[in-house]
Amino acid sequence: MSDCYLPRLGGIEVQVADLVRMQREAGHEVEVATATKGEPLPGVHRIVARMPFDLPVHPFGVGHLTRLMTSWRPDVVHVHTGAVSPFAWMGVRAAVRAGLPAVVTVHSMWDPVTRGLYTALRLLFEWHRWGLVATTVSNAAARPIRAVAGRRIPVNVVPNGLDVSGWRHVGSGARGHDGEVHVVAVGRLAPRKQPVRLLKLLRAARAKVPPGVPMRVTIIGDGPARSSMERFLREHGMSGWVSLPGRHTREEIAKVLASADVFVAPAPRESFGIAALEARAAGLPVVARAQSGVSDFVRHGEEGLLGATFDDLADALATLIADDELRERIAAHNRDTAPSVGAWPAVLEGFDRCYAQVRERGA
Structure with missing residues (x-):
């Protein structure tokens, strides 16, 4: 689940596409839901609304995604977010409604404004009680997320993958x-x-x-x-x-x-x-x-x-x-000397551990 995906070519889009490819090669069955326009791709479901601007958002995304997930019944929903990703968070909400375990990967560093926003959303929606497991890409990015999420949501560091x-x-x-x-x-x-x-x-x-x-x-x-x-x-x-x-x-x-x-x-x-x-x-x-x-x-x-x-x-x-x-x-x-982080086998293993962790939390 990601607001942004191919053919857009930002950091999140490319990293998520690479993850999809590597997980499929490892034997996972992976389906993608995104609000990004583009040509059809195998296993990619584009949920696009007619909007007066070209942004990957959908005003009725929760309903569409809930129906999609109820039909799919995946083992786990993996949501990829930036600092603010409304469609992706609709995916989190849809997964909770459908009773599905959800892992949320935050690709961006939360600045003070973003921390304030998620603190307010926590008070409003109590998302820290949804049984989520979070990941982010570095120890530096994990610190502000842990400060907001508290003890109810485990925040794991799984770096971006690189060949x-x-x-x-x-x-x-x-x-x-x-x-x-x-x-x-x-x-x-x-x-x-x-x-x-x-x-x-x-x-x-x-x-x-x-x-x-x-x-x-x-x-x-x-x-x-x-x-x-x-x-x-x-x-x-x-x-x-x-x-x-x-x-x-x-x-x-x-x-x-x-x-x-x-x-x-x-x-x-x-x-x-x-x-x-x-x-x-x-x-x-x-x-x-x-x-x-x-x-x-x-x-x-x-x-x-x-x-x-x-x-x-x-x-x-x-x-x-x-x-x-x-x-x-x-x-x-x-x-x-090869870099100590980023090798795809270790990245895939890290996400597999997160999937097992969130499924155990919902058991």
């Missing part, structure tokens, strides 16, 4: 051209990701790097913040060394990472950081926020450098750009 072997040694070839350091970032250019703040970070780091060290930056992705980013680059004379090539396929991203030296993921509310995990698996040192989900697989000084503040991140990025020895030491470690 780690597909990214190993992507970046093991020769890097650098005449001493140039190539920095890469990947993500949707949306305001909540603070992409303009990323540009400010790059500008601050460039000011800290010795003038004789050349660097270039590639920011892969697209979204509503692109125009403001392009304006910032022009106003600050950064267009010559920072490029915005747009959205790339996974294969195209792998080619960019093969020529990269450092990956930067500075979003403070990054619940997991699948792009950062791909870069780390490819052998790149990663610069990220210590408070984000990236810290589950990047240790400071081992797989990259972490910073708690903007200035910390600027210092960390400048250090990796200027210090060839440190950068290569971390890169060698990342190339020789």
